Amino acid sequence: MAAIAFQSISKAYPSPKGPKGTTFLAVDNVTLSIEEGEFFGLLGPNGAGKTTMISMLAGLSRPTSGRVSVLGSDVQTDFASARRKLGVVPQELVFDPFFNVREALRIQSGYFGVRNNGAWIDELLESLGLADKASANMRQLSGGMKRRVLVAQALVHKPPVIVLDEPTAGVDVELRQTLWQFIARLNKEGHTVLLTTHYLEEAEALCGRIAMLKSGRIVALDKTSDLLKAASSNVLRFKLDSALPAALAARARVTGRIVQLPAHDAREVEGYLAAVREAGLTATDVEIRKADLEDVFLDVMTQNKDSVHSAGVQA
Amino acid sequence: MSGWQTLLYKEMLRFWKVAFQTIAGPVLTAMLYLLIFGHALEDHVKVYERVSYTAFLVPGLAMMSLLQNAFANSSSSLIMSKVMGNLVFLLLTPLSYVHWFVAYVGASVVRGVVVGLGVFAVSALFTQVSFAQPLWIILFAFMGAALMGTLGLIAGLWAEKFDQLAAFQNFVVMPMTFLSGVFYSIHSLPPFWQGVSHFNPFFYMIDGFRYGFFGVSDVSPWLSLGVVGASLLLVTLVALHMLRTGYKIRG
Numbered sequence: 322m323a324a325i326a327f328q329s330i331s332k333a334y335p336s337p338k339g340p341k342g343t344t345f346l347a348v349d350n351v352t353l354s355i356e357e358g359e360f361f362g363l364l365g366p367n368g369a370g371k372t373t374m375i376s377m378l379a380g381l382s383r384p385t386s387g388r389v390s391v392l393g394s395d396v397q398t399d400f401a402s403a404r405r406k407l408g409v410v411p412q413e414l415v416f417d418p419f420f421n422v423r424e425a426l427r428i429q430s431g432y433f434g435v436r437n438n439g440a441w442i443d444e445l446l447e448s449l450g451l452a453d454k455a456s457a458n459m460r461q462l463s464g465g466m467k468r469r470v471l472v473a474q475a476l477v478h479k480p481p482v483i484v485l486d487e488p489t490a491g492v493d494v495e496l497r498q499t500l501w502q503f504i505a506r507l508n509k510e511g512h513t514v515l516l517t518t519h520y521l522e523e524a525e526a527l528c529g530r531i532a533m534l535k536s537g538r539i540v541a542l543d544k545t546s547d548l549l550k551a552a553s554s555n556v557l558r559f560k561l562d563s564a565l566p567a568a569l570a571a572r573a574r575v576t577g578r579i580v581q582l583p584a585h586d587a588r589e590v591e592g593y594l595a596a597v598r599e600a601g602l603t604a605t606d607v608e609i610r611k612a613d614l615e616d617v618f619l620d621v622m623t624q625n626k627d628s629v630h631s632a633g634v635q636a
Numbered sequence: 637m638s639g640w641q642t643l644l645y646k647e648m649l650r651f652w653k654v655a656f657q658t659i660a661g662p663v664l665t666a667m668l669y670l671l672i673f674g675h676a677l678e679d680h681v682k683v684y685e686r687v688s689y690t691a692f693l694v695p696g697l698a699m700m701s702l703l704q705n706a707f708a709n710s711s712s713s714l715i716m717s718k719v720m721g722n723l724v725f726l727l728l729t730p731l732s733y734v735h736w737f738v739a740y741v742g743a744s745v746v747r748g749v750v751v752g753l754g755v756f757a758v759s760a761l762f763t764q765v766s767f768a769q770p771l772w773i774i775l776f777a778f779m780g781a782a783l784m785g786t787l788g789l790i791a792g793l794w795a796e797k798f799d800q801l802a803a804f805q806n807f808v809v810m811p812m813t814f815l816s817g818v819f820y821s822i823h824s825l826p827p828f829w830q831g832v833s834h835f836n837p838f839f840y841m842i843d844g845f846r847y848g849f850f851g852v853s854d855v856s857p858w859l860s861l862g863v864v865g866a867s868l869l870l871v872t873l874v875a876l877h878m879l880r881t882g883y884k885i886r887g
Contacts, residue, residue, distance in 0.1 A: 381727055381728070381886060381887065382886060382887030383882075383887070400730065402730070413721050413724075415720060415724060415725075416720075416722060417717075417720070417722045417725070418720070419650050419654075428642060428645075428646045429725060429729075431637050431639065431642025431643075431645070431646075432642050432643060432725075432729035432731060433639065433729060434638050434642075474725060
């Protein structure tokens with residue numbers, strides 16, 4: 322049984338631009354199945370539809386068409402059972418200012434009808450580095466601490482399926498480490514994890530499988546290792562003080578002074594460097610590195626400018 | 637505790653944690669009304685035979701405080717959760733719309749009744765009030781609080797900003813409570829305004845409630861019971877429909 326199954330789901334919103342009554346599809350007929358025990362990454366630029374998909378999964382919004390289920394429970398018709406199996410860490414840093422950390426966790430646990438949950442709450446506080454903040458009011462916590470409480474709240478009813486919607490946005494390195502260690506441990510223990518993130522190195526390090534979303538459609542779906550394999554295998558990286566020659570600019574990714582170009586073999590590398598020399602420029606700090614997920618991501622996103630559905634992406 | 641009991645407990649804990657604002661404040665306000673109006677009008681206004689004006693005022697003030705606070709509880713809790721975004725914690729739970737209804741309205745009833753009791757307790761220092769028909773008192777107190785808690789639930793779901801909720805409170809709830817006969821018997825009004833008052837459901841809540849104390853009222857307590865019961869049923873159906881369809885809370 323799939324841990325999470327999206328079946329031909331679409332979500333239409335009223336169009337912010339254009340005449341009244343028109344709609345646009347935030348999610349456009351997506352079918353995606355995530356198996357039990359997977360660590361799955363859902364990537365895409367802002368506005369690609371990641372959060373909309375998670376909202377429909379969590380029952381926060383209703384699909385315009387299609388069905389979503391969690392471990393076989395439909396999130397609309399069998400919502401109580403679906404929500405018991407699902408723990409969601411929302412993207413926004415929200416909290417209830419009336420309560421302290423332990424109260425917030427006890428209350429959240431109570432909503433799910435879980436009794437005598439003290440031991441698990443203690444373990445969550447300990448694992449997420451919140452033990453000394455248990456009686457602090459939510460208002461007194463820093464942003465990073467509030468984020469940890471959000472994670473603890475999502476896990477308080479021990480859901481087998483965990484969804485993290487950009488959990489490390491604006492979070493310091495230490496928390497990221499604590500968080501990923503803990504989530505990786507839960508995944509090892511059999512929990513299914515669905516993650517959306519902007520940090521592609523995190524997705525590369527953690528996710529066994531990745532789907533890339535663009536304009537509400539899946540434009541790539543594969544094992545992380547296969548996605549990396551399929552990408553141009555190397556990247557030529559150098560620094561340049563002046564503007565790049567026009568011939569190269571079209572293929573290059575430029576970040577300030579740093580220029581990166583996809584390169585399959587030595588001839589291509591030589592060609593790039595020759596073009597730079599002929600333009601009367603000097604490349605410094607030249608290196609060749611393996612392609613990473615960011616290269617794959619940019620590759621996929623630029624290849625699919627007209628949001629062409631690549632073939633065979635249905636799981 | 638089961639899920640809905642936890643939500644009820646949380647809603648009660650929420651107002652209890654700020655009891656100065658949610659309980660002590662309204663009781664003090666009611667006392668000020670009692671002192672000032674009682675002092676100014678005691679010798680000039682006679683509503684019922686054998687009932688002093690101050691004694692007449694007490695049930696009306698208690699009911700007004702009860703109604704306003706029952707409304708404030710559910711409406712302010714919901715609008716705060718919506719504006720702060722923490723309603724999501726509740727939206728992610730397996731609680732059904734009936735659970736939401738019972739918990740939010742239940743906590744509103746508790747706050748309303750606690751404030752009402754507070755007004756009585758303190759007013760006992762100033763005047764003696766009789767309890768002619770206690771069952772009517774209890775019945776109208778609970779039905780009134782439930783009606784206003786439900787109305788607060790509707791207003792809290794509907795409002796997107798504090799401003800809209802304040803408008804609802806200041807332009808609907810306040811005038812209707814003040815013009816319901818808290819400070820006077822509607823028999824003292826000109827016929828036209830007497831007629832208008834009969835279209836105000838708040839009038840029946842206060843009149844029926846007062847009947848429980850003095851055994852006399854402007855209209856029959858059974859008529860009041862019918863009007864309050866029908867109003868309660870109507871707002872309950874509206875609130876349940878809004879919760880079931882996720883009005884403004886589920887996209």
